[in-house]
Amino acid sequence: MSTDDREPSFVTILRARYGGIYEPGKWIACPAWPEQLPPDWNADDVTCMAFFDERGDEFGGGDTPQEAYDDLLRILAASSHGRTTSGKVIDDAFIEELADEAERGFDPSLLRDRPRGRGRPPLGDAAKTVESVRLEPELRAQAAQRAADDGVTVSEIIRRALREYLRSA
Numbered sequence: 001m002s003t004d005d006r007e008p009s010f011v012t013i014l015r016a017r018y019g020g021i022y023e024p025g026k027w028i029a030c031p032a033w034p035e036q037l038p039p040d041w042n043a044d045d046v047t048c049m050a051f052f053d054e055r056g057d058e059f060g061g062g063d064t065p066q067e068a069y070d071d072l073l074r075i076l077a078a079s080s081h082g083r084t085t086s087g088k089v090i091d092d093a094f095i096e097e098l099a100d101e102a103e104r105g106f107d108p109s110l111l112r113d114r115p116r117g118r119g120r121p122p123l124g125d126a127a128k129t130v131e132s133v134r135l136e137p138e139l140r141a142q143a144a145q146r147a148a149d150d151g152v153t154v155s156e157i158i159r160r161a162l163r164e165y166l167r168s169a
Contacts, residue, residue: 012034013027024060025068029062029068059072
């Protein structure tokens, strides 16, 4: 991908407040309207330093406005794949690392030790199915009240009722 493919529709180019000590250069370029710039880019020196340590890869920098713009285009081209959920830039080098890991092979048992992410907790070791049941509004209300009283979900009330019914047969 050439840098021309990733040219932003609007860029703000500014003289760096601290002359490039904390910023990526004496001039900085950001792909945003001036009113969209985060306020910390131009704050006191400690805040500015922390801001550019954390978010410096979002700004181009250089000794001239043109160098800052060219640097921004380089950054946008390199980071055009987005970010991970943890905020890591997905650039070509990161994709290459993932591809190398995949080519080496991956031990699925390593996944079991990782903490569970979002979603419903498992109901045991076996695979589960989802069944749809139509309930009259009054029965649904009774199940919801019982679930609230017991501090469980309506699904758990239905599972308990079905188990009890099947045991009594």
